[in-house]
Amino acid sequence: MCSGMTQPPKPGGGAxxxxxxxxxxxxxxxxxxxxASKLRALxxxxxxxxxxxxxxxxxxxxxxxxxxxxxxDQP
Amino acid sequence: xxxxxxxxxxxxxxxxxxxxAFALSLSGRADVADDLVQETVMKAWAKQADxxxxxxxxxxxxxxxxxxxxxxxxxxxxxxxxxEGTFTARxxxxxxxxxxxxxxxxxxxxxxLPDDQREALLLVGASGFSYEEAAGICGCAVGTVKSRxxxxxxxxxxxxxxxxxxxxxxxxxxxxTTTWRAFAT
Numbered sequence: 001m002c003s004g005m006t007q008p009p010k011p012g013g014g015a016x017x018x019x020x021x022x023x024x025x026x027x028x029x030x031x032x033x034x035x036a037s038k039l040r041a042l043x044x045x046x047x048x049x050x051x052x053x054x055x056x057x058x059x060x061x062x063x064x065x066x067x068x069x070x071x072x073d074q075p
Numbered sequence: 076x077x078x079x080x081x082x083x084x085x086x087x088x089x090x091x092x093x094x095x096a097f098a099l100s101l102s103g104r105a106d107v108a109d110d111l112v113q114e115t116v117m118k119a120w121a122k123q124a125d126x127x128x129x130x131x132x133x134x135x136x137x138x139x140x141x142x143x144x145x146x147x148x149x150x151x152x153x154x155x156x157x158x159e160g161t162f163t164a165r166x167x168x169x170x171x172x173x174x175x176x177x178x179x180x181x182x183x184x185x186x187x188l189p190d191d192q193r194e195a196l197l198l199v200g201a202s203g204f205s206y207e208e209a210a211g212i213c214g215c216a217v218g219t220v221k222s223r224x225x226x227x228x229x230x231x232x233x234x235x236x237x238x239x240x241x242x243x244x245x246x247x248x249x250x251x252t253t254t255w256r257a258f259a260t
Contacts, residue, residue, distance in 0.1 A: 034237050035228055038181040039201040045178065046096040055091065058113055062120045063084055 083123050086132045087116065093202060094136050100197050101144060103186040111147075115140040134204065138212045141194060148190075184234040188227050195223035196231075 094115065098108035118139050119126070126135055185193055191213075198209040199220065206224075210217040 034235075035231050036200055038178065039196070041178055042100060042181065042185075043093070043096040043201045046099050047092040049092075049095075051088075051091050051095070052109065054109070055112060055116065056088075058116055059084060059087065059120075062117070066120075 083126070087119060087136075090132050090136055091116075093133060094140060097137055097197055097202055098140055098144075100182075100185065100201065101141065101190075101194055103182070107147075111140055111144055114143050118143070131208070133202070134208055134212055137198070137202065137204075141212065145190075180235065184231055187234055188230055192223045192227035192230065195220050196227035199224050 091112070095108065095112055098111045098115075099105065102108050102111060115136055119136055122139075126132065185196075188196070194213065195209060198204045198212060199206060204212065206217050206220050209220045213220065
């Protein structure tokens with residue numbers, strides 16, 4: 001996060017400041033990063049899919065089994 | 076006691092989409108991913124007493140899942156790829172005609188990465204964990220995660236033939252750290 005902008009860089013401080021707030025000294029900060037956006041697109045695509053029915057089913061069965069156990073072995 | 080249980084179930088449900096995304100992207104196979112998520116759910120359910128609500132369930136689940144993944148691979152006799160020692164052949168995906176990188180090309184390229192690098196990249200770049208969280212999940216040092224992410228990125232750029240967004244050194248300079256941290260929050 002960009003919290004380190006409160007102090008201006010010390011003139012005599014040399015190149016390596018502590019956390020290196022994005023320098024304006026030539027280094028492009030973070031332009032369009034194709035890999036990052038692809039990664040997020042990949043996740044977004046999968047996350048949009050509905051959760052498979054078997055998975056929901058599994059959770060329901062686990063839940064039901066636990067409840068039965070709690071209630072003392074009623075069929 | 077019994078009222079903690081529906082909320083655990085709800086928390087689990089809410090975490091599933093992202094967990095599935097991680098499983099699918101890590102394993103690269105829908106059937107393997109489905110099994111992994113199911114097994115993770117069962118293990119998590121059995122161990123729910125270990126989980127304290129309010130802590131990061133996503134990190135907990137991802138840890139269970141990736142441990143399951145690696146132990147399954149070992150059982151199948153597949154050597155867990157270790158980028159420290161392995162240099163596998165590189166696949167070159169021809170760039171798409173219009174220069175737009177197709178998602179399926181990207182998926183294929185991701186699958187070419189050594190497992191540990193792919194895992195680190197996914198955790199930090201897609202799942203949204205900090206380097207510290209990712210290190211906890213993988214059981215390795217923060218610096219190791221950083222170098223895996225950095226190498227995964229260079230490798231992907233190489234495979235996909237895309238230029239780096241900015242030219243960090245291979246050792247992951249501060250610029251790179253800033254970039255990934257930005258995505259992790």
